[in-house]
Amino acid sequence: xxxxxGRPATAADVAAVAGVSRATVSHxxxxxxxxxxxxxxxxxxxxxxxLDYRPxxxxxxxxxxxxxxxxxxxxxxxxxxxxxxxxxxxxxxxxSLSGNVVLRFADEDPDTTVSSLLRLRPLAVVDLGAxxxxxxxxxxxxxxxxxPRIDQNSQTVHLDLDIAxxxxxxxxxxxxxxxxxxxxxxxxxxxxxxxxxEMFQDISRALGLSEPIRVDIPVDADGxxxxxxxxxxxxxxxxxxxxxxxxxAVASVARRLTLAIPDDVAIIGVDNTPAMQLVSPRITSIDxxxxxxxxxxxxxxxxxxxxxxxxxxxxRQRPLELIRGDSS
Numbered sequence: 001x002x003x004x005x006g007r008p009a010t011a012a013d014v015a016a017v018a019g020v021s022r023a024t025v026s027h028x029x030x031x032x033x034x035x036x037x038x039x040x041x042x043x044x045x046x047x048x049x050x051l052d053y054r055p056x057x058x059x060x061x062x063x064x065x066x067x068x069x070x071x072x073x074x075x076x077x078x079x080x081x082x083x084x085x086x087x088x089x090x091x092x093x094x095x096s097l098s099g100n101v102v103l104r105f106a107d108e109d110p111d112t113t114v115s116s117l118l119r120l121r122p123l124a125v126v127d128l129g130a131x132x133x134x135x136x137x138x139x140x141x142x143x144x145x146x147x148p149r150i151d152q153n154s155q156t157v158h159l160d161l162d163i164a165x166x167x168x169x170x171x172x173x174x175x176x177x178x179x180x181x182x183x184x185x186x187x188x189x190x191x192x193x194x195x196x197x198e199m200f201q202d203i204s205r206a207l208g209l210s211e212p213i214r215v216d217i218p219v220d221a222d223g224x225x226x227x228x229x230x231x232x233x234x235x236x237x238x239x240x241x242x243x244x245x246x247x248x249a250v251a252s253v254a255r256r257l258t259l260a261i262p263d264d265v266a267i268i269g270v271d272n273t274p275a276m277q278l279v280s281p282r283i284t285s286i287d288x289x290x291x292x293x294x295x296x297x298x299x300x301x302x303x304x305x306x307x308x309x310x311x312x313x314x315x316r317q318r319p320l321e322l323i324r325g326d327s328s
Contacts, residue, residue, distance in 0.1 A: 009051035017047040106130035145304035164199040171238025183216040224249040244269035267327040282325030
């Protein structure tokens with residue numbers, strides 16, 4: 001902050017420069033500016049910029065019972081590029097939301113996670129796929145909003161279902177074939193595969209396909225071979241991979257078995273990792289546009305927190321896009 005006689009600027013300093021009351025400064029910079037004229041808002045924000053003033057998190061905590069922390073809550077699993085992109089976006093938008101973003105991994109027990117979050121007294125929680133609805137409800141009862149919404153009336157894209165449908169559709173493009181779901185096996189638990197595999201089961205039944213097979217594979221060459229090779233049927237098969245790294249492991253197993261890609265084994269991943277377009281054959285993938293996901297989360301946060309700001313969306317693209325390579 002800019003020093004005022006050797007000290008950080010205060011709300012009183014902003015009020016003096018802007019020619020308004022200290023209460024006016026608190027209201028406008030606290031996100032309650034709608035009752036003030038545009039000229040008054042501009043004077044206050046200009047004075048705050050001039051003095052490099054930031055509202056006191058401790059003061060807001062005393063008034064609202066909440067701090068300025070926005071918790072990005074990730075499942076206790078290996079972080080993929082999508083979650084990294086989401087965190088970067090949240091950090092970029094946090095200043096406009098008068099908050100600071102911290103990343104936290106969920107505990108195995110949702111109740112333990114919620115209790116820990118409540119001790120933080122966060123401004124809000126952005127759920128990256130870690131919380132069941134019951135845990136969200138408990139946070140809401142304590143005044144902590146969780147976004148984006150997952151109720152039936154919301155516009156939240158059910159990413160797992162959409163990903164599963166896109167993967168199955170692409171794997172059937174060259175003709176009907178059974179589905180193998182290749183999950184990720186590493187030191188962290190995988191919170192997504194159980195739910196996603198259930199969706200593959202439902203989709204396969206609806207299309208009259210044979211019951212899908214699930215196999216969780218490590219991403220080292222020998223481990224992947226020993227896990228996946230015995231599970232591959234003799235007839236052509238489609239492998240829907242948890243992410244692009246798993247898809248690459250599946251491709252290595254197919255080559256080791258001298259199976260043709262995509263004629264014998266069609267493969268599709270998730271994340272559209274740039275490296276997947278540098279291998280041969282190029283891996284078909286689904287690009288997950290996290291900007292669209294975070295746009296919705298940020299818009300809901302602005303509404304929940306009653307902030308008088310307008311953040312333009314960063315993305316007008318579809319949340320999911322098929323990036324077709326040579327593996328399907």
